[in-house]
Structures are given as C-alpha cells and as structure tokens.
Amino acid sequence: MLTRQRGLAVRRPSRYGNGETQVHLRGLLTENLNLNLERSGATAATCGSGVTYGRPAPLESARWWARNTEAGAGSGPVGWPCRSMTQSVVVQVGQCGNQIGCCFWDLALREHAAVNKAVLIDMEEGVVNEILQGPLRDVFDSKQLITDISGSGNNWAVGHKVFGSLYQEKILEKLRKSAEHCDCLQCFFIIHSMGGGTGSGLGTFLLKVLEDEFPEVYRFVTSIYPSGEDDVITSPYNSILAMKELNEHADCVLPIDNQSLFDIISKIDLMVNSGKLGAAIKPKSLVTSSTGVFKNRQEKPFDAMNNIVANLLLNLTSSSRFEGSLNMDLNEISMNLVPFPQLHYLVSSLTPLYTLADVNIPPRRLDQMFSDAFSRDHQLIRADPRHSLYLACALMVRGNVQISDLRRNIERLKPSLQFVSWNQEGWKTSLCSVPPVGHSHSLLALANNTCVKPTFIELRERFLRLYKKKAHLHHYLQIEGMEESCFTEAVSSLSALIQEYNQLDATKSMPVEDLPRLNVAM
C-alpha cells in the first residue's frame, strides 16, 4: 500500500532560542512492495527544494518481490490491478504543530517498518545508514526555504492576515505540487494550536485556502486548546478568532488540551514507578514513547505529550492504511459522526496507554480496554461525555479483535450512555487487523457529544473578561484588515454553536417517541 504523506511546516519563533520563522516542506514516502511493481522505488524523504534519496535499484525490489509472493501460475507476480490507496497531506503549522508533526512522522515510519519487515531489511542494506547519518536529520530539523525574522508574536491577526497574504501564493504552490503527486488525495490533516499566533492564525487561514482550492478533500483539524493556566495572555483572543474559522471551514475537529495530555502522562508515570505491577511494562508500548526509527533524534520537551497526539492520528488513519474485516476510511468518519454541519467537534480517547509484558490477553482484559475508552482518564480533552448527550460514537479497533467482542462490549456499555433520541444506536465501528507497535490491540473512540459545550463556554468567558477591558486589543486592531467586528462576529459564531448544543441537550430528558409514520393510501 502506498502511504505518501507530505508536510508543510511553518514555524514561529522558537522558545528555545532560535529566533526565526521558517517555512519548509518535508515529505515522506513509504511503500509496500506488495501492491505495485512499477512503483518499486521508495523514496525515503523528499526535502525542500527537491532533494531526494532514492533507494538503490528496482532490481532489489524485484528480488524481494520474487522471494515473497507465491508465484501461482509461475509467470511472475499476479497482476494487481488495483493501485495504491488514498493519500493524506499533513499540514503542520506553528511550533506546536511542528513538534507534534515530528513525532507523528517518526511513529508512522516505525509502524510501517514493523509491518513491512522486508522493506526495512532492504533499507538497511544501504539506504538507512545514509539516512540516519545524512540529510534526513534535516527533515526533522530546520531547513530554510522561506524565512522571516519576526514571529507572529502570539498574535492571531499577524498569523492570519499578515503572514496569510504574504505567503499565500508560495504555500498554495507547494500544496498544489503535493496534491499533484498524490494519486488520490483524500484528506488534509492540519495540526496546530489555538492559543498562539502562527498555528492559530496562519493555520486557520490555510483552512480557507484549502477549502477553496481543494473543495472535495476533507479537512481534519487537530487543535490544541489552551488550558486555563496557559502562559500566553492573549490566548483567549486567538482561540475565539480561530474557532470561527474552524466552525466554518473545517470538516472535523479533534480538540485536545494540554492539561489532559499532562494528566495522562502523570498516570503513566505513576504506573511505571509504583512498582506494584510486578511485571515489566513494555517500553515501546508506552503511548508516549518515541523510540522511532531514528534513534539519533533528540528528545525535545513536550515530546511525551506530543506522542499521544501522534498516536491518535496514527490510529485514526490505521483502517485506511492497513487491512481489516471492517474497514473505515476517513470520509466515513465525517459521514457518520457529523449529523449537522456545524457540530463537528469530536472528543477522542485512546486506550491502552501501556501494555504489560504478558502475552496472552484474556477477554476480560479486552473488555477492560473498552471500558477504559469511556473513562475520563483516557480522554484527550477534559470533558464529561457520560453525563452529556451522545450524538454519535465511533470505535476504531486495531488488532486481533472480532466483531463479536465489539458487539458484546457495545451492549455492555450502552445502558450507561445517553444517546440522542433519533440516533439511539449511533455506533460506527471499524476493525483493523494490524495492531500498533508494542500492543496486541488498541481502541480509539471518537465521540460527538454535547460535553464539548462547557469547554467552549469557558473559552468564551475568558475571552469576554479580556475583551471587556479591551486589554491588548490594540495589537490586533493595528493590523490591516482587523476591526472590532471581527471579534464580535467570532463571539457570536461561538455563541450560536453553543446554542445548538443547548438545544440538543434540552432533548435529553424527553422520552423517546416514535414519530407518526407516513400513511400510504392503498
């Protein structure tokens, strides 16, 4: 299968001393030889202005191919008429977005290497060493293409209006090129934070651009929301302004907050260090671990938390990358989980967070995984879905789990969850046979639930507190194109959204009635 993913990265001033804004393009191409004999070259990385690292020869791949397929009628590989799968383009914006993106690539490569062992063997014969020592390091470090001295200064307006217009053409060009190389572009993943300037402003500007330029391609946004104790003072402004864009131009948003990620890490540390488990925890299985292929990569701060998000993205796309008995493509996520176009915010939770070293997982352990997915400890955003109304829920299972296990657990958990009256069985399920590295199975739950409402309400509160005093407003208003109306529109957009959730919540306590059906005259 072909997974080709490219990233477009825009950085803002690093807190770690690098005072430049850089824009660079990176790409990663991994290929499973099983499907496509013509495309036998796997380029390890395409970086910036067309530097590519080709693998030695199609000959290598042909030999591998011959070793690993059953020749059948003896005339060589059976013709695989179907070509590669869909591609996604990852757009990483801002410091936060970039750091998460880094972790994502690392883990993705590790996952595919584990599945396609033969590919890795081939790569080790020459290319991998070259990569490790050589220029691929640059993929994860900065490589300048477009630079700008000042950053966005934590100002949404700068990111959105100034950098947006400045770099629109260049970015568009790169995006078009990426898209052309894709056989079938299915979706864009945008990773950014809401509280800063670049990620928030330029990131959301890109959303509009993507919608205009590629209207048929889905836009999935992973947004890091600011916690209450965020150190950026203007984060409420930035978040609210960004929310308006998300409301209007994103197909699906996965809100995540740092506090939840932090809590998950604390929990893991507790388990690891408490020693009461006795058996060792497999190191690679930690959802926070970053032992990817590239061991030389320096571990940066926030890495543990970023890895959790990276794992989220991996699991999200697993069913479209690997085979399973009940596949789910990314467009199915949007189709099933978004009943009304505005309500596209999904609460995500991941299990398991670690695996114990014993190999045989009895069914009870499996059921525990399902229960965990609905516990607040495993959510990536602070919310309380159990006491709110579910509009829809998706369960994406990986590993050796069968349909009967899935159904048994749904039956078990259903009574404690409240679903909206017209979608009482609002479950979407998928089974992928390939588990993540280090685990025998895993579960990602995505819920469209009214419990995101408090998060938004709180955000609005913080915004209004600042806005009433007009604090820091001049930084925004002095940017060309920004007016007070931008702020008021953004707030009303958010209020409308909250209102929609309110309406749904109001139906929560009403009894479920079947509406009168059509009466057909015979």
Place this chain on the structure above:
Amino acid sequence: MSIVTVQLGQCGNQIGFEVFDALFNDSHCSRGLCSKRENEAYQASCKERFFSEEENGVPVARAVLVDMEPKVINQTLSKAACSGRWKYGQHSCFCQKQGSGNNWAYGYSVHGPRHEESIMNLIRKEVEKCESLSGFFIIMSMAGGTGSGLGAFVTQNLQDQYSSALKMNQIIWPYGTGEVIVQNYNSILTLSHLYRSSDALLVHENDAVHKICVKLMNIKQVSFCDINQVLAHQLGSVFQPTYSGEGLFHYRRNPLGDLMENLVPHPEFKMLGVRNIPQMSENSLAYSTFTWAGLLKHLRQMLISNAKMEEGIDWQVRPPLSGLPPLGKMSVNKETHFNTSIANLVILRGKDVQSADVGAFKDPALYTSWLEPVHAFSVWKTQRAFRKYEKSAALVSNSQSLVKPLDMIVGKAWNMFASRAYLHQYTKFGIEEEDFLDSFTLLEQ
C-alpha cells in the same frame, strides 16, 4: 446455463469469496454418497454454472468484483489465488482508490455514472464467456456506501441492458445495533430502488447468522469470516445443482429462472429468506444422525414460527385452522406470530432423498389465500450430499418474516429523517429530501 456474480463493496467481496469457495469445495468433496457418474454430472453442472475453464485447467469464477477502494479486492484475489484450486479472473475486477464513505448518495450518484462504462464492460466480458446466461447474482450489503449505492445503480443498469436476464440480489441486512450510523438511511434507499429494478431479493440478516454461529456452531469469538462462511453454506445449499424433471443424472439447467418461477409469483412480493437445516460445527457432525422426517418437521416449524435456526423454535405456534381465512393484511402486532408464506421451495440433498415426505409443507394453511398450494410449494432433490452432511435440507421462502425487521429499519430511519440529521451529507451529492420521501412511501406499502 451460467450465472454471473457481481460482488460489490467490502461485504459483497468477502462473501463472494466464501461462496465460491464453498461451491468449489462441495463439488469436489469426496463424500458425495452417490455413484461416480452421479458425482461427475453434479460437478459438471456446478462448474458450468459458476466457473469457466482456463487454459491450464484452473477454474475461474464467473464473477466481477467491484469496490471503490482497493484493500478488500486485493485480499480477495490473493486468497483465491493462494488456495491454488480456483481463482478469480485477473481482469475481472474494478476498483478505485477512495471509498464511498458509507454514503449511499456518493455510491449511487457519483461513483455510479462515473464508472458506469467500465463496470458494464467488465460484466459484458464475463457474459460473453457464458454459453447461455441464466442471470445475475449480485452480492451487496445495505448499510455501507458502495454495496448499497453503487449496487442499486448497477442493478438498474443491468435491468436496462439485459432486460431478458434475471437478477437476484443477495442483500445483507445489517445488525440491529449499528455497524454504521447511517445504515438505516442507506438501507431504505437501497431497498426502494432495488424493489423497482431487481427480480428477487434474497435477504440474510447479520443478527440471525450471528446467532447461528454462536448457538449452533459453538464459535466463541465470532468473526466476520465465520459469519460469511455460514452464509456461503446456506447459499451453496440453494444454488448447487438439483434434479430436473427428467430424473437421475439430469440436473436443472436454469437455476435462477426456476427459483423465480417458483418463488416470486407476484412482482410485489419479492423478498426471500433462506433457512437451512442441519447446521453445526464439523466436530458435532461426526456424532449426529438424522432422519428426513425429523429434519422436515423442524424445518416446517422453523418456517411457521419464523425461527432462523433449529434451536429455540417456538413449538406453540400453529397455523390457523383451515377454513378460517387468514386476515387480509397481517399487521405486525398480531399475537400468534404466525408466519404466512406466499411460496416455498424445499431443497433436499443426500441419502434416500426419494423417501422424504414433504407433505407437511403442502398444507394450505401455511399459505395465503390467493394462491393454490400446488403453485406455492415445490421441492427439488438430489441424491448427492452437500458438503459433509449426510442429509440436508434448505428452505427458500417468500414469507412475512422480513416484515418486522423492515418495519424497524423504516421506523428508525424515519425518526432520524424527522430531525434532519445527516441529510447534508446526502444532499451534497444530489439526493434530495424528496428522494427520501419517495423511498419511505414505497416501503410503507
């Protein structure tokens, strides 16, 4: 005469593979319990129907595989090729890269017209390989996007292009508690379209087959593979050759035509269900013996009490006393739960099949009043045993058993529709609210 199978979507393709596998394994099964000549005639008939010959002797399934994303088709092709005994044609499949996203509208309005020509070409090629065409067997699910939407489109096309050939659609009824959230929408849209363009709809419910796996086959962790295999077994027992009127060694030439003739007397009623007996795991098989009388009795009760398997049959249900006409329009709230049939077909396979007595099925109380039992009931036989069962019986019936599930699905879809949920996903691709309303109207009838 041959049947061309069209496998659509993940479900269709996964099932299709199991069906061909079952058919092939059965026809080459060594425990046919009949004479060699008999066996050869059986094999030849089966082969003619479902497989065509290739140069090196490996049978090639007469099938066209269609899916909008490549993973499942590749899996299916490789499984068949790896078995070494039969395979799919190398060029008989069509796929795209991006699926239909569980969206009926996308499958029907976008993928359909876009790929109409390629798909119909593939089908035509397969048809040309047949000496004479009995009809089409289309396998699809109702809940997803490709199987349901594209399936409806293809069936309509087949109706236009091959109006003289018969079409039977094998549709999979989804689990009640959701595999896909919008499955109710997809199902009603599919059913309403298929009812207009298909000749018969053979329905299998995931819930029912799942129960069979759990109770009868004793499978602890039921997987889709298990479910598909049970399904394939049921289908195989229906489609494998049986005697025509001429007696021994002569097998029916036109399976689809005969099925339709017997079971679909009126175009308004074309939903069929299959019941099979006995059905058990291979381990238990070695220890069981059967009599025809016992099997048939169970089968009859399964029919009238609307049970799908031989365990847990409600023996209390009895047909209404003859003389009292059954009510004109059976409402689902009727207490007796008696399942009236329009037509039934019993297929018997195995030892001493001539001695089996199917008189109980000719009871007019089982049937509606507007059809004579002699027209409503028929039986097919063959001495050749099916798979490893010494005796087995299958019942294909056109009865009320599907009214209740249909009612449930329409109810749920209607509720969702009333709150306008998910509609924007469909209108995006051209299915408007009126189309929904049309579907509801048709199904309420």
